[in-house]
Amino acid sequence: MSTFSGHVAEFPDIRIDNFRPHPHQPPPLACFLSHVHSDHLTGLESLKSPFVYCSAATRAILLRLERRTHRINFAQGILEARRQTYARLRRILKPLPLDTPVDLELAPGRHVRVTLFDANHCVGAVGFLIEGGGKSVLYTGDVRAEQHWVDGLAHHKVLVPYTHGLKVLDNLYLDTTFAAASAPLRRFASKAEGVAELLRKVASYSRETVFYFRAWTFGYEDVWLALSLALGCPVHLDAYRYRLYTSVANTRHMGPGLEAKEASVLCGHQVSNDFRAGILTRDESVRLHSCEKRSGCWVLAALATGDPRVVDITPIVSRHEGTDIHEFGAGGGKGDLDQNHELDLADPTAVSRLDELLKQSVDDADVLDGIREMLREGRESERMNLMLDEAETEEALDADIKLEEAVKILRRLAAGGRLGQDGKGHISGKRKSITFPYSRHSSFEELRALVQAFKPRDVYPCTVPPLDEWDKDMSMQALFGDLCTPGEDRFAWDEVMRERKARHVELQADAGEDELGFESQRSNDHEAVEVADEDEHLWGAMTLHGIQVGQKGLPTLDEEHGQVDSETESEADAGEAHSAITAQMPGLSEDAARRLNNRKRAYEAAASGAWDTIPLKCVKRKLIEGEEEL
Structure with a gap:
C-alpha cells in the first residue's frame, strides 16, 4: 500500500497521489493522480483546487466511485450513514493523453512538462515523467515492471535520452511494495505465464462448470479478456461494477487522443455498420462471473454452499516452495470494486467512547480483544477506517444504525463475519478452487531492472515498512545503490529513516498509544521528520x-x-x-x-493538592461585577 506523502522535492509546487494539506508546505499549483486505487486518493475528497491531471480512464471511473462512510454520533446514539462520491471533482479533473509531452503552466513564467506512461497495473493507471527548471523525475505510481514493459520504456522516444545516458533523472519515485531481496519476493511469474497456467486449469473442467473470478480490486481486466475468449462468453458484473467499467467508453467524447485503450475491449466497438459488444455483461446465465459479493447473484449463493458446479478462481502474488503467497491487500486497493461501508475511526475521542461502550456491552473477553484489534488495525490504515461489509447486508448498512446495533455488527466481525464464512473471512464448506500467479506489483528483480534502465541519481520509495521493521538492508542504497548514477546528495530517504530510527530508539516510539493500543500515525514526508512533543x-x-x-x-x-x-x-x-x-x-x-x-x-x-472554588468575574465598562457561582 502506498505511503507516499505526495510531495516531490524537485518540484515543490506539485502533489502526486496524496492531497492532504501540509502546514509546512505551500498549497500546490498542480496535482497528479496515477490511478483510482483508494490508497492513492488520500485527501482528494476535500480538494477544491488546483486542477488534478490524470488519464481519461481514471477520470471516468473516479467520477462514478461510491463509498459509504459511517461516523459515530454519540449525541444521537447512532452510526450515521453518509454516501461519498467524487462527482463534484468533475470541474477540476483534467485528462491528459498518454505518451505525449504536455506543457503545463503552474504560474506566470513557471512551466513543467509532463508525459504520461501506461503503468501495467490496472485500467487507467499511469506513471509521470516530470521535467522543468533543470530537474527531471519519474514517478512510477503502482507498477508491474515486467521485462517487456521496461524494454518499451527504454525505446520510448521521450525517454531515450534518459535510458541512453544523454540525460540523468534526478530522482526515481518507485513503487517499492515488494522491494525485498528475500526469496519469496525476488522473482515473480510474468502475467502471461500466470494467465497461461490459469487457462490450462480452466480447460480441464467440463463445459457445464461455472467460474467465479475474485476481482477484489481494479487490475484484472486482462484476465477477464483471456477467460472470456477461452470460455466463449462475456463476464457477468453486478450493476455497480458494470457502471464503473463501462464508463471508460465516455472517454471517446473527452477529446482527440483521450480515448482509453481499454474502452473497445470492455465496452464494445463499431465495425462498419455493426456494433460489437464488449466482454462485460449483466446477464447472469453466462459461465464466467466477477460480481460483487452482496449483489444477489445465484453464483455467490452456490459458491457459499459448496455447489460443485461452481469453481472459485483467486489470483495470488506468487508461489514459494509450493506455498501460495496471497496479497492480503498489501498492494493497495483492497475492496475498491465494492460499494464499501466503512466505520470512520479518525476521531480519537469517538473511538475512546466507543471502547467504553464495548466494555459495557461485550462480556466475552476474547471477542472484546478481537474487536479492539480490528479497531487498532483500522486506525493504523491509511484511510483510518474499518470495513463493515463482511458482517451485514447492504440494506442494513444503507441507513443510520443505532449504536447498540453497531456493537452487534462489530461482534459478528470479530466472531468470524457473516454466516457462511470462517474466522478468516473465507467462505466455508468444501468447494473447488483455482489459484494462479498474477501480481499487479513488481518483484525485486523487476524493480532492479527498471532502476538499471534509467540509472537515476536517487531512488525514493513510495511504499515503506514500519519504522521498527526498517534496517539498513531495506535502504535504497542497499537495494539499488549499485545501479544508480553517483552523485553528491544520494538516497535522501535513507537519511530520513536513519534520523527517524535514532529518534525512535531514544524515545521508545512504541509509546504514545491510547487505551485501544492505537499507535501514533507515522509521517511519510520527504522533508525532515517532525516528531510530536x-x-x-x-x-x-x-x-x-x-x-x-x-x-x-x-x-x-x-x-x-x-x-x-x-x-x-x-x-x-x-x-x-x-x-x-x-x-x-x-x-x-x-x-x-x-x-x-x-x-x-x-x-x-x-x-x-487542595482545590478552591473560583468565582467567575465579568468586566464591563470598567466595572468588576461578581457573578453567581455556576
Missing part, C-alpha cells in the same frame, strides 16, 4: 511500561474514601522512581528519564 511521548511511555500513575495518567484514588492520595515523594522516593524509570526503559537517556520523573511528580502534586 517529547514530553507527551515520555508520559505515554511511562504509562505503557507499567509505572503506576493511575488510569490514563491520573493520580491513583483511594478506593474506600474516593480521595486523592496527597502523600508527596521524598527525595529518596524520587530517586527510587527515577531508577525505576531507567530500569524499565533502558533505551531512555538520563535527561529524558529525569524530565519524565519530574513531570510525573509535578502532575501528582498538582492533582493531589
Whole structure:
C-alpha cells in the first residue's frame, strides 16, 4: 500500500497521489493522480483546487466511485450513514493523453512538462515523467515492471535520452511494495505465464462448470479478456461494477487522443455498420462471473454452499516452495470494486467512547480483544477506517444504525463475519478452487531492472515498512545503490529513516498509544521528520511500561474514601522512581528519564493538592461585577 506523502522535492509546487494539506508546505499549483486505487486518493475528497491531471480512464471511473462512510454520533446514539462520491471533482479533473509531452503552466513564467506512461497495473493507471527548471523525475505510481514493459520504456522516444545516458533523472519515485531481496519476493511469474497456467486449469473442467473470478480490486481486466475468449462468453458484473467499467467508453467524447485503450475491449466497438459488444455483461446465465459479493447473484449463493458446479478462481502474488503467497491487500486497493461501508475511526475521542461502550456491552473477553484489534488495525490504515461489509447486508448498512446495533455488527466481525464464512473471512464448506500467479506489483528483480534502465541519481520509495521493521538492508542504497548514477546528495530517504530510527530508539516510539493500543500515525514526508512533543511521548511511555500513575495518567484514588492520595515523594522516593524509570526503559537517556520523573511528580502534586472554588468575574465598562457561582 502506498505511503507516499505526495510531495516531490524537485518540484515543490506539485502533489502526486496524496492531497492532504501540509502546514509546512505551500498549497500546490498542480496535482497528479496515477490511478483510482483508494490508497492513492488520500485527501482528494476535500480538494477544491488546483486542477488534478490524470488519464481519461481514471477520470471516468473516479467520477462514478461510491463509498459509504459511517461516523459515530454519540449525541444521537447512532452510526450515521453518509454516501461519498467524487462527482463534484468533475470541474477540476483534467485528462491528459498518454505518451505525449504536455506543457503545463503552474504560474506566470513557471512551466513543467509532463508525459504520461501506461503503468501495467490496472485500467487507467499511469506513471509521470516530470521535467522543468533543470530537474527531471519519474514517478512510477503502482507498477508491474515486467521485462517487456521496461524494454518499451527504454525505446520510448521521450525517454531515450534518459535510458541512453544523454540525460540523468534526478530522482526515481518507485513503487517499492515488494522491494525485498528475500526469496519469496525476488522473482515473480510474468502475467502471461500466470494467465497461461490459469487457462490450462480452466480447460480441464467440463463445459457445464461455472467460474467465479475474485476481482477484489481494479487490475484484472486482462484476465477477464483471456477467460472470456477461452470460455466463449462475456463476464457477468453486478450493476455497480458494470457502471464503473463501462464508463471508460465516455472517454471517446473527452477529446482527440483521450480515448482509453481499454474502452473497445470492455465496452464494445463499431465495425462498419455493426456494433460489437464488449466482454462485460449483466446477464447472469453466462459461465464466467466477477460480481460483487452482496449483489444477489445465484453464483455467490452456490459458491457459499459448496455447489460443485461452481469453481472459485483467486489470483495470488506468487508461489514459494509450493506455498501460495496471497496479497492480503498489501498492494493497495483492497475492496475498491465494492460499494464499501466503512466505520470512520479518525476521531480519537469517538473511538475512546466507543471502547467504553464495548466494555459495557461485550462480556466475552476474547471477542472484546478481537474487536479492539480490528479497531487498532483500522486506525493504523491509511484511510483510518474499518470495513463493515463482511458482517451485514447492504440494506442494513444503507441507513443510520443505532449504536447498540453497531456493537452487534462489530461482534459478528470479530466472531468470524457473516454466516457462511470462517474466522478468516473465507467462505466455508468444501468447494473447488483455482489459484494462479498474477501480481499487479513488481518483484525485486523487476524493480532492479527498471532502476538499471534509467540509472537515476536517487531512488525514493513510495511504499515503506514500519519504522521498527526498517534496517539498513531495506535502504535504497542497499537495494539499488549499485545501479544508480553517483552523485553528491544520494538516497535522501535513507537519511530520513536513519534520523527517524535514532529518534525512535531514544524515545521508545512504541509509546504514545491510547487505551485501544492505537499507535501514533507515522509521517511519510520527504522533508525532515517532525516528531510530536517529547514530553507527551515520555508520559505515554511511562504509562505503557507499567509505572503506576493511575488510569490514563491520573493520580491513583483511594478506593474506600474516593480521595486523592496527597502523600508527596521524598527525595529518596524520587530517586527510587527515577531508577525505576531507567530500569524499565533502558533505551531512555538520563535527561529524558529525569524530565519524565519530574513531570510525573509535578502532575501528582498538582492533582493531589487542595482545590478552591473560583468565582467567575465579568468586566464591563470598567466595572468588576461578581457573578453567581455556576
